[in-house]
Amino acid sequence: MAGLTLYDKLWESHLVKNLDDGTSLIYIDLHFLHEVTSPQAFEGLRLAGRKPWRAGANMATPDHNVPTTKDERSRGVEGILDPTSKIQVKSLDSNCVEFGISEFQIDDPRHGIVHVIGPEQGRTLPGMTIVCGDSHTSTHGALGALAHGIGTSEVEHVLATQCLVQKKAKNMLIKVNGQLNPGVTAKDVVLAIIGHIGTAGGTGYTIEFGGEAIQSLSVEGRMTVCNMAIEAGARAGIVAVDEKTIEYVKGRPFAPTGATWDQAAVAWRDLVSDADAEFDAVVELEAADIVPQVSWGTSPEMVAPVTGNVPDPASMSNESKRNNYLQALKYMGLEAGIPIQSIQLDRVFIGSCTNSRIEDLRAAAAVVKGRKVATNIKEALVVPGSGLVKAQAELEGLDKIFTEAGLQWREPGCSMCLAMNADQLGEGEHCASTSNRNFEGRQGFGGRTHLVSPAMAAAAAVHGHFVDVREIELN
Amino acid sequence: MKKFISEDGLVLPLDRANVDTDYIIPKQFLKSIKRTGFGKNLFDEARYLDKGLPDADCSGRPLNPDFVMNQPRYKGVSILLARENFGCGSSREHAPWALDDYGFRCVIAPSFADIFFNNCVKNGILLIVLEEKIVDKLFSETTANEGYSLAVDLPSQTITTPDGEAIAFEIEESRKNILLNGLDDISLTLQNKDDIQAFEAGWQQKAPWLFSQPGT
Numbered sequence: 001m002a003g004l005t006l007y008d009k010l011w012e013s014h015l016v017k018n019l020d021d022g023t024s025l026i027y028i029d030l031h032f033l034h035e036v037t038s039p040q041a042f043e044g045l046r047l048a049g050r051k052p053w054r055a056g057a058n059m060a061t062p063d064h065n066v067p068t069t070k071d072e073r074s075r076g077v078e079g080i081l082d083p084t085s086k087i088q089v090k091s092l093d094s095n096c097v098e099f100g101i102s103e104f105q106i107d108d109p110r111h112g113i114v115h116v117i118g119p120e121q122g123r124t125l126p127g128m129t130i131v132c133g134d135s136h137t138s139t140h141g142a143l144g145a146l147a148h149g150i151g152t153s154e155v156e157h158v159l160a161t162q163c164l165v166q167k168k169a170k171n172m173l174i175k176v177n178g179q180l181n182p183g184v185t186a187k188d189v190v191l192a193i194i195g196h197i198g199t200a201g202g203t204g205y206t207i208e209f210g211g212e213a214i215q216s217l218s219v220e221g222r223m224t225v226c227n228m229a230i231e232a233g234a235r236a237g238i239v240a241v242d243e244k245t246i247e248y249v250k251g252r253p254f255a256p257t258g259a260t261w262d263q264a265a266v267a268w269r270d271l272v273s274d275a276d277a278e279f280d281a282v283v284e285l286e287a288a289d290i291v292p293q294v295s296w297g298t299s300p301e302m303v304a305p306v307t308g309n310v311p312d313p314a315s316m317s318n319e320s321k322r323n324n325y326l327q328a329l330k331y332m333g334l335e336a337g338i339p340i341q342s343i344q345l346d347r348v349f350i351g352s353c354t355n356s357r358i359e360d361l362r363a364a365a366a367v368v369k370g371r372k373v374a375t376n377i378k379e380a381l382v383v384p385g386s387g388l389v390k391a392q393a394e395l396e397g398l399d400k401i402f403t404e405a406g407l408q409w410r411e412p413g414c415s416m417c418l419a420m421n422a423d424q425l426g427e428g429e430h431c432a433s434t435s436n437r438n439f440e441g442r443q444g445f446g447g448r449t450h451l452v453s454p455a456m457a458a459a460a461a462v463h464g465h466f467v468d469v470r471e472i473e474l475n
Numbered sequence: 476m477k478k479f480i481s482e483d484g485l486v487l488p489l490d491r492a493n494v495d496t497d498y499i500i501p502k503q504f505l506k507s508i509k510r511t512g513f514g515k516n517l518f519d520e521a522r523y524l525d526k527g528l529p530d531a532d533c534s535g536r537p538l539n540p541d542f543v544m545n546q547p548r549y550k551g552v553s554i555l556l557a558r559e560n561f562g563c564g565s566s567r568e569h570a571p572w573a574l575d576d577y578g579f580r581c582v583i584a585p586s587f588a589d590i591f592f593n594n595c596v597k598n599g600i601l602l603i604v605l606e607e608k609i610v611d612k613l614f615s616e617t618t619a620n621e622g623y624s625l626a627v628d629l630p631s632q633t634i635t636t637p638d639g640e641a642i643a644f645e646i647e648e649s650r651k652n653i654l655l656n657g658l659d660d661i662s663l664t665l666q667n668k669d670d671i672q673a674f675e676a677g678w679q680q681k682a683p684w685l686f687s688q689p690g691t
Contacts, residue, residue: 016674017667021649025667027674029685037567039508048661053671056688065506084506084529091508123688135566135590149590151568152510153597153660161664163671167647169589199493200560203589233563235589256684264684299493320558324492418565420502427526439497439564445526 003274005171006240007206010146010271014129016163026166029128031158032114033060033101035092036420037133041156042095052099053162059123060096060103062089063113065420068383068410076107085421099159112386112412115139115353119223120386122252126241126268131158136353136436138229142222143249144241144271146206149230170204170280172234173273175211178287183470185363186221187355187434187453189213189285190228191293195303197283202234205281208273209239213287219248220357227354228436231300240272294340294466295438295451297328302438304340306456306468312336331440332448333428341466343450346429348373348380348407348461349443350454352417355434356385358392360454364434365398367458370475373406374464380407381423383415407461419443432460477599478657482580483626484553487544488617494557495564496591500573503529513569514576518544548621556613557584562591571598581627583634585610596650599657601629603644629655 004012016025038060045051052058065085072079077093080086089106096103104111110121115136118124126144131137135149154164174193194201207229214222222239229237239245246265249255256264291305302325304310313325313336329336334343350356350364361384373380382402384390390412393399399409416423417435425431425447434457438449452460459469504516506529519527522544524537538545544552555574561584562570571594574582580600585607587595595602605613616636617623626635629651634642653660664671679686 014678017670019649021652022647023649025664025670027671027678036505040510040568043508050661054675056686082506088506088508125684127682128685133566133568135564149566151566151571151590151594151597153568153594157661157664160661161671162675163664163667165649165660165664167649199563200586200588203560203586230564230590233560233588254688256687260684260687264682267682299495320492323490327491418497418502420505437495437497437564439495441501441520442497445501445520 002278003276005273005277005279006144006208006238006271007146007171008277010127010129011168013127014146019165023165023167025163026129027163028131028158029057030123030130031058032118032130032132032137033058033092033155034064034114034132034134035062035088036064037152038095038155039088039091040152041159042099044156045099045159050160052101052159055100057162058101058159060092060101061111061114061117062092062106064414064418066106066413067421068413068415068423070411073106073411077105082421109387109391112389113353113356113414115227116356116385116389119143120252120388122249122255125249125255126245126271131164135230136227138235138237139223139227139353141226141229141236141238142219143245144238144268146236146238148235169206169235172202172205172207172281172283173279174207174209175282175284176209176213176287177211177284178213179216180213180287180290183455184290184292185453185455186217186224188290188293190225191295191300191303191451192290193285194228194232194300195293196285197232199231199299199301200233202229202232205234206236206238207232207234209237214239215242218359219244220359223357224354228300231436241268292453292456292469294456296332296334296340297325298331298438298440299328300436300438300451302328303451306340306466308340310334310336310338310340341468343430344376344465345432345460346376346378347425347431348377348457349416349431349433349435350457351381351383351385351415352435353385353414354436355454356383356389358389360434361389361393361398364454364458365401366474367455367469367472368405368407368462369401371405371462373461376464377461380461381410381416382407383410384412386412416443432457432466476597476657476659479580479599479601479629479654481626481628482553483624484580485549485551485622485624486554486556486617487549487552488556488614489543490558490614492558493560493563496562496567496570497564499562499570500567501527503527505567505569510572511576513573514578517573517577518542553578553580554625554627555579555582556610556617557582559585559607561587563588566590566594568594568597571595571600575600583610583613596653599654601627601654603627603634605642605644609642
């Protein structure tokens with residue numbers, strides 16, 4: 001019999017029972033909640049007179065529609081100007097009190113984007129099953145946890161039962177062989193993968209990311225990769241546990257200590273796919289072929305190397321795909337065939353659960369240091385992923401580097417990634433964004449998003465258009 | 476939970492691949508803490524020419540005449556015909572809530588995104604996966620014939636076209652059962668309470684660090 005994949009192991013260790021109809025009951029170790037997808041779930045519990053199965057297995061924070069300006073944030077929840085956003089954040093606060101769920105409220109120094117603070121606090125641990133009413137929950141898979149997004153009905157289901165009814169996904173291995181070239185980051189790797197397999201390439205699968213290039217990434221870089229598994233259609237992305245993972249978790253506030261730590265670390269070292277494990281699909285990429293990526297269209301699969309051109313749909317034989325590309329070019333206001341580096345930008349956004357961790361901010365700061373934002377850039381935002389990331393960046397003087405270059409230094413939150421708050425693109429504006437989705441209207445009505453790495457976004461801020469970050473000398 | 480047994484209704488052809496949940500219901504409408512009232516903002520950015528604001532009255536907003544749903548012949552539709560990877564992107568259940576609130580009971584496409592699929596089942600919306608060539612044919616027929624309707628029957632797993640052609644479709648037994656009976660799946664899961672408790676006790680023995688995180 002073939003060995004087990006990491007996904008098989010995580011599935012089997014959490015299998016409560018197989019049900020008669022071919023589905024399975026899977027135990028959930030940790031459930032994150034935020035203000036947007038939870039109110040209706042709490043209301044459901046109230047209406048049915050139900051209580052959380054295990055309140056301590058939940059953790060909440062408001063992130064999606066919190067403001068990021070110092071002025072609004074200095075007054076906590078009362079400072080939120082948008083009345084409907086304020087009601088939603090307050091509802092989360094009161095629901096957490098009512099149901100006994102721990103929450104990092106908006107003014108807690110540990111507050112931040114839920115997918116940043118989970119690993120940062122050591123709430124996210126290897127070997128866990130983790131869910132959240134947010135599709136980017138796949139981020140936590142970077143620590144060898146089985147993590148995926150769910151809808152609000154399932155949020156209520158997990159609160160009430162600590163379980164989900166699931167059908168096991170298929171196993172896919174995406175192997176990135178060899179070493180990345182300098183200037184090529186985790187974001188470029190995952191964009192290249194999505195460009196390769198397509199936005200539905202991983203539908204029905206759990207993707208394990210492996211190979212030398214993935215192993216060489218920091219744990220934060222692996223989070224960037226797993227974060228965007230959903231953009232390839234896979235609910236969950238995972239990376240095998242190694243010494244880097246264990247080192248990352250050690251000493252974090254919610255991580256085990258003493259003898260329990262030793263016991264946990266032993267168990268975690270087994271969280272790798274067996275050498276003889278069989279995958280339903282295997283995709284291989286060569287790291288050396290990957291160059292910095294820029295998305296040009298309205299789906300994350302519409303990416304091109306920064307050295308390349310916007311594709312010409314006329315050359316496509318598949319009619320559906322050709323129409324899709326034509327629609328995208330029309331929305332983006334781009335002509336087929338133009339060089340990626342000729343795309344002029346209006347705004348820059350550095351942040352989101354994909355790229356707002358300290359390493360991301362360091363990479364961006366290194367590029368803008370001693371330079372100025374180009375005059376055609378109306379606004380360049382840097383939004384750290386958490387209060388602690390912000391504090392660390394300030395300790396390192398990164399905030400000064402950004403503000404001296406003309407970028408704005410904001411308070412933590414999801415911000416312009418989904419633009420639920422006031423941080424939005426204007427109609428027709430092009431934005432170099434470190435976020436995860438370039439869908440129509442995602443960052444604002446009529447806004448045009450280009451997905452890039454933090455270093456590429458920083459370089460674009462300085463030049464006003466895309467440039468190859470590998471050609472920039474760091475000051 | 477809402478049941479789905481059968482639906483005989485007008486069909487809306489939405490000829491666009493990779494329709495994401497931001498397209499189905501833009502984020503500004505996610506600030507609501509209710510499950511209802513999203514129908515007027517379904518496909519908001521494609522449907523209206525102006526920028527949609529939460530809680531705004533949509534009756535006087537300028538409609539986009541090029542958007543298929545605004546054509547008079549598609550008034551009263553309840554079946555949505557779509558292209559591949561429908562429902563990709565965010566896990567927001569507001570997407571099925573908006574489809575349901577507008578009056579859609581069934582979506583037919585060559586493929587759907589995983590999270591969206593689950594969210595629809597939870598809301599009594601039937602998603603039907605058909606081969607691309609059959610979907611192509613339905614697109615042609617719907618577009619060519621005003622008043623084109625389909626009769627969808629879940630117990631027999633068939634779609635009947637106006638000229639009497641029967642198209643069979645597959646559905647997982649568990650999902651079929653939930654849709655036909657409108658089952659409350661939390662109650663169903665809680666029937667396994669003893670199994671969950673037994674699992675939990677064993678798991679705590681094996682992985683005690685998962686049950687002793689500070690503050691939990």
